Amino acid sequence: MGAKGVKQETEEQQDFVKEVTKMSDDFDRWYTDVVRKAELADWSGVRGMMVVRPYGWAMWEAIMRAFDDMIKESGHENWAFPLLIPREYLMKEAEHIEGFAPEVAWVTRAGGSMEELEEPLAVRPTSETIIGPLIKRYIQSHRDLPKLTNQWNSVVRWEMRSRLFLRSREFWWQEGHTFHASADEAMQEADLILGYYRSIAEDWLAVPVLTGRKSPAETFPGAVHTLTVEGLMRDGLALQMGTSHYFGQNFARAYDISFSNRENARELCYSTSWGISTRLVGALVMAHGDDSGLIMPPKIAPIQVVIVPIFRDDESRTKVERFIDTWSPNLRAAGIRHRVDWRDERPGDKYAHWELKGVPIRLNVGGRDADAGQVEMVDRLARQKVGVPISGIGKRLAHELDAFQKKLFDRALNYQSDNTYQLETLDQVVAHFRERGGFVWTQWCGEGEEEARIKTDAGGVTIRTIDEETKVSGRCFVCGRPAKSRVALAKAY
């Protein structure tokens, strides 16, 4: 799941961003410029670790709030499990540790004289291996199930490449871990969460996604199957936006998590885990941005409406200020996150600043507007000026923001449709990805050898997801034998 074909940014790009590179000139550079100049995040000076700035963190807070509400409504509970995991715990599930060992940071010393610990402690790369041994204390009988746990935290993975929000040595996420009395129930749980992730992507971030099962090569270490939500970025690359794993009894076996079932016999639990991370902030940038910078879906936007006062002198400033004061409380009452930009800058510079930051709606307000009892509204997508009377402005803006959310989704959906293809042979696939990106639907026999060939022959293209609903009758695009399933291919972050 590497960042194949993606140019590596260097953390030394720490100088001040004067101009945002044009997206069409260099997408990777554009991305980093936007993330930094719009004040979402920076590299921290600690190699591979980022500092998330308030504007970026507020986006993550909106995502956290939305998802936390969803899972609490369906009975999930937040816990806090330890940051540090004894090596012995980590080593119990063979596949899992094989997947994570290369990325673990180890605490080996502590205290004033930096004494060596008896056993190294891993800074959690994910918490399955500490939650397993802990949760079993609280599970005796089927009446104690399901246990639907979640936690919000940061994890550390010693990545060698780095890219703001997409790949860094520390990232912030939620990790859900659930334990059930039956395989069916656990699989339904993994499905339920996949639905939530789709909703976060589509209804909140306004990013249309493909959802489905991962191929074996892309399945989470230790999982029976992994479900995924895949979005398409504006450079034609796919981005995995969230995954939900069904473990069967694998983890329960490794950590001896069992319960007495209705027949009073001991049985191993069935478990799931699932996560979305600050990577979604990067997804939002790459799915919606343009040469002027970010475009924020209103539901996530830290600032939904910015008001730019326009005046020549103190007298007209006072006039405009009084005018704004008469109606801006209505915005607050309507629950609209807004700000009046009184900074000592020229209006044109302010426009560019808030466009870069992707604020959905801007209101320009001058003396003539005050006289006319209206404001000039400009939205970040259409960029046309519309006069809007201040009577009923709270309701009107709430309506405009809803419409903006929908338009942004439709724009991304059109982009996805325009960049989704249907191909039949490996030659076609290789030729396609030599020229362009996007999703390519094709048919596959289900074998690992064929999956490996795609990656090699088509320069890092992978199966992003398997469509399990559509029946197939054709032939595998690699080997020509009868196909088992329809799959979406893409180059991915």
Place this chain on the structure above:
Amino acid sequence: MGAKGVKQETEEQQDFVKEVTKMSDDFDRWYTDVVRKAELADWSGVRGMMVVRPYGWAMWEAIMRAFDDMIKESGHENWAFPLLIPREYLMKEAEHIEGFAPEVAWVTRAGGSMEELEEPLAVRPTSETIIGPLIKRYIQSHRDLPKLTNQWNSVVRWEMRSRLFLRSREFWWQEGHTFHASADEAMQEADLILGYYRSIAEDWLAVPVLTGRKSPAETFPGAVHTLTVEGLMRDGLALQMGTSHYFGQNFARAYDISFSNRENARELCYSTSWGISTRLVGALVMAHGDDSGLIMPPKIAPIQVVIVPIFRDDESRTKVERFIDTWSPNLRAAGIRHRVDWRDERPGDKYAHWELKGVPIRLNVGGRDADAGQVEMVDRLARQKVGVPISGIGKRLAHELDAFQKKLFDRALNYQSDNTYQLETLDQVVAHFRERGGFVWTQWCGEGEEEARIKTDAGGVTIRTIDEETKVSGRCFVCGRPAKSRVALAKAY
């Protein structure tokens, strides 16, 4: 600031808690029993680190939400700074590192072959030393100030003693770090936050507190002064519930955080830091509990009202269930966090269970209540049964919860008054603390030698806070020289 005079709990006390020890028999044991049996937290098996369970975490979530709203309203912004701090950064402020070095856990190895890092990285014990070097990038001129940062995270301190919520190797908190253009403004910031902390303690947790400045011996390493919020627990010991530090230019000097002032000259910033932590959950337990367990202030209570259905057979169960269904939606509409307890247990066991968990109001609902159109209300403080008609029950319960919050505060305030003394000499102080706890007000010359003698002679008693508002004319209780200030003494956690 140690846990002097407090019996050490062992983490091996991991067996099932059958009966909660009586508070009067053994307060420390009572505390641990309640925390564990009420399902707030447990030791994790990783030495010194706890696992916070959903009921305990929901209490912390309520505190987080309340405080986060306060600081955002006054323009503070949440950031995410890195978890790991290079040793070089940590070493720059001499007093600070002296204070924290004995407690630091170090990441020294990473990756598949556990290679040694070039420079060890500290798992943050607090973030001054990483925020300093980072924030200076964003501060050029006085127009960039103030910078009002906060973050919610967990920190690691390699403590040798441990006590659930009060002292553990990992705890969860918010750490605020602010940077200002003048000393006055920074001191005002520290005062503002102290006021918020008082409000969290008194208005939310219902714990009355003393507030004021710390003596030099109790001041945060590197700070010019430390402000504190001190509550009194039901064993007569004080607990520091939050601190707000004014650094002057100390940290700005160590990390070269400067700005160009209005005269266009470079000047070092003035900074503050401040934090409250999951320790507040422990404070709530110890300030309000009784022999039956927890008593929750409604504003923090994860469950404010529990409904216990009472029935003999399926028929009466159906009747009670239908009755509850007619009015329980009104509780939701009134914003009351409630639960109906349908578990397969006897009513008496349910009563004890919810009393242990400190739920403020319990409604017993049987067939006869259904006939009469009423419920039997029992509150966790008065424990008297009152018949309440279901008409208007949402409003009535909201009112009862408000009253409960106030009664709980008054009860704690009475306890504090009953356990606050005025003494004049060291002999009196020593004699007092041999017999009992509480706060002792006295007068002090302000000298460090005298402060040290209190601790030695009175078995760990410390100056909890200095009253800076009252003028004093008497003599120092230790040396008999003219006193400079009125101080509150106590044994503390």
